[in-house]
Amino acid sequence: MVKIINRINATKIYRKTFFTAISLQWHRSHTDAFARNSMIDIENLTYRVGARLLFEDATLHLPSGGKIGLIGPNGCGKTTLFRIIFGEEKIDGGEIFIKPGAKLVRVKQEIDDFELPLIEFIVRADAEFVQLRRIIDGAENASAEDVSHACDRYAMIDGYSAEARAANILIGLGFGNVDMGKKLREFSGGWQVRASLAATLFAPSDCLLLDEPTNHLDLETAMWLENFLRKTDKMLLMISHEKQFLNKICNYIVSISDRHLLLFRGNYDTHVATRDRQETALVKNIENLQKKREHMQSFVDRFGAKATKAKQAQSRIKAIEKMEIPKMPSVPSGMKISFSQPRPRVDKKLITLENVTAGYGEKIVLKSVNLCVTFGEKIALLGANGNGKSTLAKVLSGRLAPISGKVTAAKNLKISYFSQQQADELNMESTPTETIGKIARSFSETQVRAHLARFGITQARSGTQTKNLSGGEKARVLLAINSIFEPHAMIFDEPTNHLDIDAREALVAAINAYEGAVVLITHDFFALSKTCDKFFIVSGGKCTPFDGTLEDYRALLLSGGAEQTSAAAGAKGAKAPSAAKNENKSRTRQLLALEKMIAEMEKEKANLEKKMSNSCDADACKLYADICKKLTQLENEWLSANG
Numbered sequence: 223m224v225k226i227i228n229r230i231n232a233t234k235i236y237r238k239t240f241f242t243a244i245s246l247q248w249h250r251s252h253t254d255a256f257a258r259n260s261m262i263d264i265e266n267l268t269y270r271v272g273a274r275l276l277f278e279d280a281t282l283h284l285p286s287g288g289k290i291g292l293i294g295p296n297g298c299g300k301t302t303l304f305r306i307i308f309g310e311e312k313i314d315g316g317e318i319f320i321k322p323g324a325k326l327v328r329v330k331q332e333i334d335d336f337e338l339p340l341i342e343f344i345v346r347a348d349a350e351f352v353q354l355r356r357i358i359d360g361a362e363n364a365s366a367e368d369v370s371h372a373c374d375r376y377a378m379i380d381g382y383s384a385e386a387r388a389a390n391i392l393i394g395l396g397f398g399n400v401d402m403g404k405k406l407r408e409f410s411g412g413w414q415v416r417a418s419l420a421a422t423l424f425a426p427s428d429c430l431l432l433d434e435p436t437n438h439l440d441l442e443t444a445m446w447l448e449n450f451l452r453k454t455d456k457m458l459l460m461i462s463h464e465k466q467f468l469n470k471i472c473n474y475i476v477s478i479s480d481r482h483l484l485l486f487r488g489n490y491d492t493h494v495a496t497r498d499r500q501e502t503a504l505v506k507n508i509e510n511l512q513k514k515r516e517h518m519q520s521f522v523d524r525f526g527a528k529a530t531k532a533k534q535a536q537s538r539i540k541a542i543e544k545m546e547i548p549k550m551p552s553v554p555s556g557m558k559i560s561f562s563q564p565r566p567r568v569d570k571k572l573i574t575l576e577n578v579t580a581g582y583g584e585k586i587v588l589k590s591v592n593l594c595v596t597f598g599e600k601i602a603l604l605g606a607n608g609n610g611k612s613t614l615a616k617v618l619s620g621r622l623a624p625i626s627g628k629v630t631a632a633k634n635l636k637i638s639y640f641s642q643q644q645a646d647e648l649n650m651e652s653t654p655t656e657t658i659g660k661i662a663r664s665f666s667e668t669q670v671r672a673h674l675a676r677f678g679i680t681q682a683r684s685g686t687q688t689k690n691l692s693g694g695e696k697a698r699v700l701l702a703i704n705s706i707f708e709p710h711a712m713i714f715d716e717p718t719n720h721l722d723i724d725a726r727e728a729l730v731a732a733i734n735a736y737e738g739a740v741v742l743i744t745h746d747f748f749a750l751s752k753t754c755d756k757f758f759i760v761s762g763g764k765c766t767p768f769d770g771t772l773e774d775y776r777a778l779l780l781s782g783g784a785e786q787t788s789a790a791a792g793a794k795g796a797k798a799p800s801a802a803k804n805e806n807k808s809r810t811r812q813l814l815a816l817e818k819m820i821a822e823m824e825k826e827k828a829n830l831e832k833k834m835s836n837s838c839d840a841d842a843c844k845l846y847a848d849i850c851k852k853l854t855q856l857e858n859e860w861l862s863a864n865g
């Protein structure tokens with residue numbers, strides 16, 4: 223029986239309507255939880271999907287205010303756990319308790335009104351703000367007293383800066399000032415997901431539940447989000463497969479392991495160290511117990527038949543029967559991805575782009591691109607989303623013809639192209655075995671299964687319909703498809719989305735072991751840094767080589783210089799403020815200068831806020847958003863300079 227009682231707080235008159243993000247207020251009568259100060263309590267949860275147990279007698283107390291990373295292999299039930307917490311899955315046993323009055327929000331899967339301007343969509347995530355605005359604007363026919371109360375409350379909840387705060391989040395997530403008034407329907411699917419994420423971050427809440435929030439972001443905006451989540455004082459429960467992200471943000475890790483929920487203090491790396499220590503101690507304990515049992519058993523075997531020793535033998539038999547030896551911790555799957563090596567040999571120069579202009583119809587995305595991909599190179603395409611990285615990837619893979627210019631491919635060249643959009647092209651009714659079987663017609667069923675197993679799709683999963691596979695399982699099927707034809711070059715557009723930590727490491731190893739050329743687009747800093755040694759920045763309609771390191775690029779981004787990256791790119795990272803490399807003295811000077819700039823900027827921000835509480839026009843909003851953006855840049859620069 224699930225003891226979840228939904229309590230809509232009727233006494234808070236302004237908080238009763240319009241939640242853009244899904245929100246819940248639940249009540250429970252569970253005194254232990256108060257003592258523990260936990261936000262969510264899961265007691266003895268058992269849940270099965272089909273014949274498979276996802277959770278078995280799992281217990282977990284999530285501390286209020288924690289920044290908690292939820293991790294576990296693809297398909298272990300992380301997304302399902304979120305649905306269970308929101309009461310959307312019928313569980314087979316156990317209880318879920320949510321702190322009374324606490325508001326949990328998560329990214330809404332669907333948008334209700336595509337006609338809303340972007341900024342309005344975001345502010346509507348705050349139902350109280352919207353209701354108060356209606357009262358103040360006279361839309362509710364409220365009494366003078368109610369309007370006066372509403373004005374007081376409006377000031378208290380920072381209603382006057384709501385639009386500026388919303389704009390700040392939108393800009394951080396990569397939207398431009400010109401986007402604020404655009405209707406939602408004018409944005410592509412990926413940008414609509416970003417808008418929903420922005421609404422969730424804006425919504426007043428006690429706990430944010432985020433399921434792989436960086437999946438639709440680029441490296442640049444992922445870094446902004448990392449900073450935002452680190453600074454927010456809201457509790458966070460976040461599913462993520464990105465080590466860097468988990469390390470920078472989280473102070474707790476929940477790991478789903480063997481159908482149980484384990485809570486660790488600290489970030490991802492601390493969790494790995496703790497888990498290793500615990501596992502070593504457990505294995506030692508198990509080995510000691512096994513030795514003790516063997517010792518007693520050998521006594522019984524040797525002296526059991528002797529009348530003089532019968533009594534001692536009997537007591538040992540009883541002790542052996544009573545002995546409880548814990549189960550050995552399960553060994554990680556040691557997952558391996560391996561790409562088929564390129565065959566047959568072709569010219570070293572695989573693809574050459576000369577003075578290429580690319581785009582869609584009237585819309586020109588890239589101009590004068592000159593690029594040569596040679597055999598064995600591992601190339602990364604950097605640059606914010608929307609700048610044309612995917613367009614360039616499509617031109618390189620031959621999926622998009624250039625508007626002008628010349629594309630030359632080596633004779634008999636085979637290129638594979640991976641993009642997340644391909645997941646939508648998979649036949650949802652087919653199983654992975656059927657999908658691969660259809661593409662690789664010469665494969666026997668055993669070969670198909672062996673091929674899928676190379677990508678971590680076990681026999682049990684290979685017979686599941688694609689629509690029932692988790693995000694990571696679908697991504698693995700796509701990788702398996704891409705490797706069938708022994709390509710000479712592999713082009714990956716965000717291949718790590720949904721892949722779990724083991725799979726990402728396996729992908730990195732597979733790319734490094736692959737002899738052909740790789741062109742990689744990813745926001746996963748770890749994957750980029752471990753594979754690529756040649757960088758191009760796609761920005762401002764151009765594709766320019768970047769001779770600095772990835773760390774130089776990170777520093778350049780954090781200093782807010784991303785917009786000028788194409789200009790800086792050619793200069794051997796010369797313009798990148800590699801503060802980390804500077805002498806202590808100059809670093810101190812730099813830090814002091816930054817602190818001064820931050821203080822001035824904060825003063826300016828406070829003055830503007832005061833002004834905006836009297837009247838707030840579009841210009842003030844824009845100025846406010848610009849100040850917030852600059853402030854974040856300066857803070858990032860300070861953090862980066864501070865090592």
Ligand SMILES: Nc1ncnc2c1ncn2[C@@H]1O[C@H](COP(=O)(O)OP(=O)(O)OP(=O)(O)O)[C@@H](O)[C@H]1O
Nearest residue numbers: 271296297298299300301302690691692693694695
């Ligand atoms: N209707 C169904 N029939 C069979 N299996 C199902 C069904 N629905 C879900 N599953 C399985 O349940 C498991 C848990 O799915 P869930 O989406 O919670 O995984 P996850 O941990 O979020 O994975 P990922 O890291 O890939 O996002 C998966 O193995 C999935 O294939």
Ligand SMILES: [Mg+2]
Nearest residue numbers: 300301692693
């Ligand atoms: Mg999931």
